[in-house]
Amino acid sequence: MKIRNTILLLGIFSIIILITAQIIIIRGVWKQKDEMFNLRYRLFSQDALTIMNRQWSTDGFDTARLLINTKSKLVLKSMADNKTDSLTAEQKQNLYKYVTIVLNNEQDLSQWLSRFFARRHIDSVFNSKIVIMRFELINLDQTIPVYINPEFANRRPQIKSDTLRRPGPQPARMRQPRRSSEILVHMYQYEDNFYRLDFEYIIDFSDKQKIILREIAASLALSIFSIFLVVTLFLITYRNLMEEKRLSNLKTDFINNMTHELKTPLSTITVAGKTLELPLIRSNDAKILETAKLIGKQSVHLNQLINMILEISMWERTQFQLDKKKVRIEDLLNDIVESFKSGGGNGASITQKYNFKDMEVNLDIVYFTTLINNLLSNAVKYSDKDPVIEIEGFAENNYINVKVTDNGIGIGKNDQKHIFDKFYRASTGNIHKYKGLGLGLYYVKKIAEAHGGDVTVNSKPGKGSIFTVTLPY
Ligand code: ADP
Numbered sequence: 001m002k003i004r005n006t007i008l009l010l011g012i013f014s015i016i017i018l019i020t021a022q023i024i025i026i027r028g029v030w031k032q033k034d035e036m037f038n039l040r041y042r043l044f045s046q047d048a049l050t051i052m053n054r055q056w057s058t059d060g061f062d063t064a065r066l067l068i069n070t071k072s073k074l075v076l077k078s079m080a081d082n083k084t085d086s087l088t089a090e091q092k093q094n095l096y097k098y099v100t101i102v103l104n105n106e107q108d109l110s111q112w113l114s115r116f117f118a119r120r121h122i123d124s125v126f127n128s129k130i131v132i133m134r135f136e137l138i139n140l141d142q143t144i145p146v147y148i149n150p151e152f153a154n155r156r157p158q159i160k161s162d163t164l165r166r167p168g169p170q171p172a173r174m175r176q177p178r179r180s181s182e183i184l185v186h187m188y189q190y191e192d193n194f195y196r197l198d199f200e201y202i203i204d205f206s207d208k209q210k211i212i213l214r215e216i217a218a219s220l221a222l223s224i225f226s227i228f229l230v231v232t233l234f235l236i237t238y239r240n241l242m243e244e245k246r247l248s249n250l251k252t253d254f255i256n257n258m259t260h261e262l263k264t265p266l267s268t269i270t271v272a273g274k275t276l277e278l279p280l281i282r283s284n285d286a287k288i289l290e291t292a293k294l295i296g297k298q299s300v301h302l303n304q305l306i307n308m309i310l311e312i313s314m315w316e317r318t319q320f321q322l323d324k325k326k327v328r329i330e331d332l333l334n335d336i337v338e339s340f341k342s343g344g345g346n347g348a349s350i351t352q353k354y355n356f357k358d359m360e361v362n363l364d365i366v367y368f369t370t371l372i373n374n375l376l377s378n379a380v381k382y383s384d385k386d387p388v389i390e391i392e393g394f395a396e397n398n399y400i401n402v403k404v405t406d407n408g409i410g411i412g413k414n415d416q417k418h419i420f421d422k423f424y425r426a427s428t429g430n431i432h433k434y435k436g437l438g439l440g441l442y443y444v445k446k447i448a449e450a451h452g453g454d455v456t457v458n459s460k461p462g463k464g465s466i467f468t469v470t471l472p473y
Pocket of ligand 1: 409426435436440465
């Protein structure tokens with residue numbers, strides 16, 4: 001039990017380590033692919049910008065710059081008219097909105113990039129975004145702040161703020177990480193007659209995850225497959241180990257039972273031998289005969305037991321050699337029951353009910369007799385009251401069915417799964433209340449299968465059992 005738990009725990013532990021390692025590797029690969037994707041598209045975009053500059057002598061924001069300069073000029077003029085050198089929060093807000101709209105609408109970059117990507121047959125579906133970092137009006141030598149992005153301010157803490165949004169209290173100098181799907185194409189810095197503007201142009205591929213997933217699909221599949229393989233192998237090995245352990249326990253039980261079974265006739269023979277040495281016995285012919293008979297009977301029993309063991313190993317090595325003959329099944333069953341009654345089965349009440357209609361079946365009489373005898377002797381053996389046995393026989397769908405019903409102690413659900421296994425004895429182990437070696441039903445099953453048939457059990461503890469043998473005819 002302890003070893004079993006240790007193996008199970010070790011196995012589970014190794015599987016967890018394996019899965020964790022695989023997750024770490026896959027995450028690493030994913031991160032690498034993600035970075036490569038960003039880098040690739042950033043380089044593509046910058047190439048596109050260079051080409052645009054060369055071909056059109058523009059960066060795509062010419063109109064936007066012109067409009068913003070004009071607007072700034074107008075605002076400054078109205079400030080001069082109103083004799084004020086600062087803007088209200090609302091004015092800043094409106095100006096900020098205007099700049100954002102103009103930058104987004106009056107630019108040719110997105111279209112150019114899209115065409116550039118398409119021409120190179122790379123993914124060209126992306127969203128673009130403009131993030132304003134700083135916007136200031138310039139009035140001669142004076143700057144009037146309109147908007148400063150907190151992130152930008154954090155990067156340049158010297159910028160003091162009479163601005164739309166104030167920088168957060170944290171002294172972070174690091175740039176906040178943008179969403180992993182966003183790629184910064186370029187950071188623009190413009191200074192014109194009436195304004196100064198810093199903004200970022202960002203693109204965002206919404207199906208980037210899908211693209212990366214496609215790229216790492218093979219490694220991911222291999223990884224999952226290897227985990228699946230290891231888990232399956234572990235389960236199979238563990239099951240085999242447990243099965244071997246169970247068989248080895250069964251064998252130990254068998255050896256104990258066997259020793260016990262062999263010892264009984266042997267000790268009787270030894271005692272009988274000693275008895276024959278006594279002068280009192282030697283002078284009495286009747287006693288000598290009685291002792292000799294006892295020795296003979298026990299020797300036969302001993303011989304049967306040894307033959308049984310030899311037979312098992314022979315059955316293990318070779319297939320059944322059936323010597324099939326056509327017999328009237330009803331007559332055969334009647335004979336078997338009669339001889340059982342006059343042998344070990346006396347005292348049992350056995351009723352028979354057949355509906356075979358003179359049917360002849362092709363079977364090995366000796367093995368079939370062993371099969372029925374084993375079922376009958378179990379029905380008698382595993383009974384705690386006067387055994388009442390019923391044998392029923394009928395033909396159905398090209399099969400003959402022989403049902404042996406008893407009123408014995410019955411068999412629990414768990415034991416029912418194993419009673420046909422070699423050496424299996426229901427929970428009694430090597431306790432000798434009911435003598436046996438755990439081979440009777442194993443033989444029954446083997447014989448039925450050798451005839452192309454099967455045997456099943458239906459039982460309830462305390463209520464008796466029904467064994468059904470089906471054989472083709
Ligand atoms: P054995 O009788 O030598 O133990 P068997 O293979 O004949 O071996 O039976 C296997 C087990 O099945 C028995 O140990 C017993 O517990 C159970 N068994 C078999 N037949 C019956 C029956 N008719 N009623 C109750 N239990 C049975």
